[in-house]
Amino acid sequence: MTNRDHEQPGYDELAELLVPYALGQLDPADSARIKDALETNEALRTELREIEAVSATLAGSFEPVAAPPALRSRVLDAVAVAARPHPATVPMPRATQPARRRWRFALPALAGGFATACIVLGVVAINLDGELDDTRSELRQATEAPRGGGAPAGFEDSTVHTVSTSGEMAEANGSLIHVGGDQWLLVLSNVPDPGNGNSWQVWTRDSAGAIENVAQWLSGGSTQVLTLDRGDIEEVMVSFERSTSAVPAPTTAPVADVTI
Amino acid sequence: MQRTAEERALQATWMRLVAAGDQDAFAQLYDEFSSLVYSIAIGMLRDAGRAEDAAQDVWVKVWNAASAFDEDRASVATWITTLAHRHVIDMLRRASVRPGDRPGFEPGDETAARIAGDDDTATAAVSAAYGEDVRAALLQLPEGQRMSLELAYFSGMTQSEISEELGKPLGTVKTYMFQGIRRLRDILGVTDELGQGS
Numbered sequence: 454m455t456n457r458d459h460e461q462p463g464y465d466e467l468a469e470l471l472v473p474y475a476l477g478q479l480d481p482a483d484s485a486r487i488k489d490a491l492e493t494n495e496a497l498r499t500e501l502r503e504i505e506a507v508s509a510t511l512a513g514s515f516e517p518v519a520a521p522p523a524l525r526s527r528v529l530d531a532v533a534v535a536a537r538p539h540p541a542t543v544p545m546p547r548a549t550q551p552a553r554r555r556w557r558f559a560l561p562a563l564a565g566g567f568a569t570a571c572i573v574l575g576v577v578a579i580n581l582d583g584e585l586d587d588t589r590s591e592l593r594q595a596t597e598a599p600r601g602g603g604a605p606a607g608f609e610d611s612t613v614h615t616v617s618t619s620g621e622m623a624e625a626n627g628s629l630i631h632v633g634g635d636q637w638l639l640v641l642s643n644v645p646d647p648g649n650g651n652s653w654q655v656w657t658r659d660s661a662g663a664i665e666n667v668a669q670w671l672s673g674g675s676t677q678v679l680t681l682d683r684g685d686i687e688e689v690m691v692s693f694e695r696s697t698s699a700v701p702a703p704t705t706a707p708v709a710d711v712t713i
Numbered sequence: 714m715q716r717t718a719e720e721r722a723l724q725a726t727w728m729r730l731v732a733a734g735d736q737d738a739f740a741q742l743y744d745e746f747s748s749l750v751y752s753i754a755i756g757m758l759r760d761a762g763r764a765e766d767a768a769q770d771v772w773v774k775v776w777n778a779a780s781a782f783d784e785d786r787a788s789v790a791t792w793i794t795t796l797a798h799r800h801v802i803d804m805l806r807r808a809s810v811r812p813g814d815r816p817g818f819e820p821g822d823e824t825a826a827r828i829a830g831d832d833d834t835a836t837a838a839v840s841a842a843y844g845e846d847v848r849a850a851l852l853q854l855p856e857g858q859r860m861s862l863e864l865a866y867f868s869g870m871t872q873s874e875i876s877e878e879l880g881k882p883l884g885t886v887k888t889y890m891f892q893g894i895r896r897l898r899d900i901l902g903v904t905d906e907l908g909q910g911s
Contacts, residue, residue, distance in 0.1 A: 469887040472894055477799045478871050502786070507898045509791040511866050512798035513749055514847040515756030520747040524765055528747075528772040532739055535776060646807050671762050672804065697762060 468500055475504050614711045621645060621693055622653075622708040629689055629711045637681040639689060641709060644670065644677045652697050655679060656707075658688040666699045688712045724789035725782075732779035739776060746793050753797045757867060758804065767804055771797045802869035850900040858893030861886050 467490050473479050474487045491498050612631035616639075618624075627641035639655065647653050647670070655668040668679050681689070691709035694700050724745065730738035750771050754764035774796055782792050851859050857879070864870040864878060872890065876883040897903070 469891045472865070472887075472890045473872055475795075476802065476865060478802075478865075503898055503903065504894050505787060505791060505795060507894050507901070507903045508798070508866070509787075509794040510901055510903050511847060511862075511897070512753055513790070513794040515752040517748050518752045518755050520751035520768060521761075521765060524751070524768060525743065525747065527765075528743060528769050529736070529740060531769060531773055532736060532776045535773060536734060536736060669762075671760075672766050672807075697760075 464494070464497070467494075467497060471497070471501050471504050472508075475501065475508050614713055616641060616689075616709050616711040618709045620706070620708040622691065625709060627709070629713070635682055635684040637683075637686060637689075639679040639681060640676065641691070642676045646672055647693060650695065650697060652694050653677075653691050653708075654694045654700060654703070656690045656692065656703060657681065657683065657686050658690070659683075659685040660687050661685075664702065666701070669694075669697065669699055671697055686713060721784075721788050721790075725784040728779055728782045728784070728789055728792075731776065732782070742775070742789070743772060746790065749790070749794060750797045753794065754801055757798075757801045763804070767801055768797075771800050774800065798866075805869035846901065850897055853900055854893050854896055857881065857885070858889045858896065861889040862893045862897070865890060 467487060470479060470483055470487055474484060479487065487497075491501065614629040614631075616625075616627040616629060618626060618641075622641075622645065624645070625641050625643045627639065630638040630640065632638055644653065653670040654666055655670070656664050657667055658664050667681065670677050689711050690703065690707035692703035692707050693705050694703070724742070727738045727742045727745075731742060747768075751764060751768045754767040754771070755761065758764050758767060771793075775793060778796070782789070787795070851863070854862070860879060861872075861875050864875045865872070870878065872883060872886050875881075875890075876886045879886065881889075
């Protein structure tokens with residue numbers, strides 16, 4: 454660092470932007486100014502490292518709470534399916550797909566396809582220094598279920614049912630994928646946050662008309678993936694509920710629905 | 714947060730392996746930092762279900778972004794902490810709710826009992842979950858600096874929102890936060906952990 458770094462015009466103003474910059478709260482224009490200044494000003498870089506260290510001390514100083522044991526397998530499973538292949542190899546989905554296709558993928562191949570979708574969706578969710586911003590829309594196009602129906606990348610040869618969405622989920626889109634046997638995969642993109650104290654609740658209806666609550670999603674803002682392990686499914690629905698616990702029956706009309 | 718150079722080197726090695734796709738190294742990293750990530754999530758969200766979802770999201774981000782980790786810029790602990798903290802702030806902002814508004818407290822939870830719903834009380838309750846050193850350090854700050862930092866770090870408010878909340882000009886809030894961080898740095902004895910710079 455040189456003594457002159459502190460004396461550069463506008464240093465104090467830039468330094469005051471470092472805290473929101475470290476918190477990821479700056480608008481793009483100010484963020485770009487900071488990045489440019491950091492390239493040439495060592496005093497600013499040192500200041501930022503110290504702010505990040507204090508920020509991490511603040512954020513990392515909550516009273517230690519052990520993570521629930523079940524979370525470990527949940528996280529490792531999520532990473533296992535996100536492991537390969539690299540998103541750059543994701544094929545573009547075909548423009549149109551038949552409503553149903555005979556399932557003929559071997560399970561490893563399906564796992565690979567699912568991994569592709571998951572890793573891309575995970576990457577899309579990342580917002581580190583804006584480095585991935587340029588590729589987001591392209592990756593999203595390559596992996597999300599097409600609105601007109603059809604399969605996400607990697608599932609072109611599975612039996613795929615397009616989910617109809619409405620109301621609060623009008624902007625969401627997705628598919629119910631019959632992986633094979635009793636295995637189903639529900640993938641919904643652009644799921645909005647249900648808000649404090651609310652949830653999205655997922656229901657299945659079997660051939661006897663019995664409705665079962667199978668999942669509650671307490672957050673949104675991204676893609677939700679749910680595996681279903683049951684042979685007798687005629688319909689899958691998602692309802693908005695003013696509760697974070699499983700309710701015995703839907704209290705609102707489904708906002709996402711797919712009939713098989 | 715204080716770790717030896719050997720620990721930091723080992724963790725940086727795990728990160729390089731994770732970036733190369735090594736799931737065993739990822740499991741090591743998870744075992745080392747799972748409590749840290751979950752503590753941030755539960756401390757800020759105060760809801761076990763949301764905290765678990767948040768923690769899982771953070772770990773998937775760690776996996777996907779491992780190649781972006783720069784050991785010359787920050788330690789693994791700082792990097793993961795920053796990732797987790799930013800993610801939870803994003804969750805708070807997306808949900809447009811503040812910590813004290815959230816359900817999920819256990820009956821008899823002393824902290825929960827103190828949360829009445831207003832931001833001041835909520836922020837105070839969340840900060841009560843902080844470690845003793847940080848809590849004591851925060852209390853040494855002038856009120857404006859302390860409140861600005863608490864609203865930014867615990868509630869995910871932007872500087873403009875803090876300005877509105879406190880009824881202070883935006884420029885004043887910027888100064889509060891910058892000076893507050895500097896004072897915390899001195900009080901807590903936090904230094905550039907990689908020993909760079911001045």
